[in-house]
Amino acid sequence: MNKLKISQPYILPNKNIKLQNRTVLAAMTNKQSYDNGIISDDEIKWLFERAKGGFGIITTAATNVSKEGKAWNGEFGVYDNSHIPNLIKLTSTIHKTQSLIIAQLFHGGLKSPQKITGSIPISPSKLKCNESFTGKSKEASEKDIKKVIDDFTASAIRCYKSGFDGIELHGAHGYLISQFLGKITNKRKDHWGGDLGGRAKLLIKIYKSIRKNVPEKFIIGVRISPEIENIGIYLNDSIKLVDILRKLSVDFIHLSCWDVFYKIKSNKNNQRTLTQIIKESYENLPTIISTGNIWSSLDANNLLKQGADLVGVGRVAIRYPNWANNISDLNYNPNRPPYTVNELKKAKLNNTFISYMKNWNNFVKYDYQK
Numbered sequence: 001m002n003k004l005k006i007s008q009p010y011i012l013p014n015k016n017i018k019l020q021n022r023t024v025l026a027a028m029t030n031k032q033s034y035d036n037g038i039i040s041d042d043e044i045k046w047l048f049e050r051a052k053g054g055f056g057i058i059t060t061a062a063t064n065v066s067k068e069g070k071a072w073n074g075e076f077g078v079y080d081n082s083h084i085p086n087l088i089k090l091t092s093t094i095h096k097t098q099s100l101i102i103a104q105l106f107h108g109g110l111k112s113p114q115k116i117t118g119s120i121p122i123s124p125s126k127l128k129c130n131e132s133f134t135g136k137s138k139e140a141s142e143k144d145i146k147k148v149i150d151d152f153t154a155s156a157i158r159c160y161k162s163g164f165d166g167i168e169l170h171g172a173h174g175y176l177i178s179q180f181l182g183k184i185t186n187k188r189k190d191h192w193g194g195d196l197g198g199r200a201k202l203l204i205k206i207y208k209s210i211r212k213n214v215p216e217k218f219i220i221g222v223r224i225s226p227e228i229e230n231i232g233i234y235l236n237d238s239i240k241l242v243d244i245l246r247k248l249s250v251d252f253i254h255l256s257c258w259d260v261f262y263k264i265k266s267n268k269n270n271q272r273t274l275t276q277i278i279k280e281s282y283e284n285l286p287t288i289i290s291t292g293n294i295w296s297s298l299d300a301n302n303l304l305k306q307g308a309d310l311v312g313v314g315r316v317a318i319r320y321p322n323w324a325n326n327i328s329d330l331n332y333n334p335n336r337p338p339y340t341v342n343e344l345k346k347a348k349l350n351n352t353f354i355s356y357m358k359n360w361n362n363f364v365k366y367d368y369q370k
């Protein structure tokens, strides 16, 4: 019997790298690592369980490229060579399976608390900032911006040396790269601001610098949020950004949709989802990953019909590490949250991660409090 499309192999164009199927574990912060940035055995175990569960790509949690870019306690880092031995442990563990392992590189910018980093948070423009002791962020200077580009590049090289198959640049969810992309957070009058070309320049420079410094085989993708209105990221600009990324030949674009079924209402007669709009905008797009609110096999197949090449999932894989292996069954329809603490322990979450998941609406069953 033919396998469902979601379970069929996928070749990354231009790379000739084969994924065992079309499933992606999306980046998920889990706070299980050490304050010095070294990735812990608990975090490695959590990722390994999902790799054994059959995902085509395993993406790590967002990992900071510099001390100043850290956003949470328990976040693992890739900003120092002391991180390399445990990163090698992670990649060699994942490579016991057929999954690829991709690190999600980021800098928190405005969202990097001074009480964690010891530094005033930087952002494209000086802005109101709850994470800064003074209540304001610092406008990034030329020197700061150069350091950010160098830090992303050095971190990507470190990931390459540690055995990762590639990296995902975190340009989504309002962290530093998307603060530069946003019209409201980026009010600069110089070449790092202004029109989309200026606001995307940080992302472009980071990408080009990394591409120059790692072998061609190393995968470089970009995650974006097509719409974050409160920081000034709008769909029309995001469509143009996709064109910029396409022309740069990034290996994949990962759309963070939160709900891939949500229909954009800009044209009443032709309501389409974000994935459809992006896919229909250009020929010859890089691989498109799309993520948000996928639970069942029917959901996953619907997203492939929208035009996504690969299907990303977050929350369902927290409770169901074997999601990717089960998805070939058209009737697979796992239970929705809330989940009990025991269920989450069985799924190899440590206590810190379980406590963190209590912050996610209705994810952990209330009796955990007792």
Ligand SMILES: Cc1cc2nc3c(=O)[nH]c(=O)nc-3n(C[C@H](O)[C@H](O)[C@H](O)COP(=O)(O)O)c2cc1C
Residues within 6 Å of the ligand: 026, 027, 028, 029, 030, 061, 062, 104, 170, 172, 173, 223, 256, 257, 258, 291, 292, 293, 294, 312, 313, 314, 315, 316, 360
């Ligand atoms: C606990 C948790 C942590 C997350 N951390 C990250 C992260 O580090 N980087 C990121 O880009 N997205 C992060 N996300 C968003 C997910 O990657 C995903 O886009 C989102 O959960 C929607 O997919 P889902 O409906 O399948 O959960 C996180 C989501 C969850 C639930």
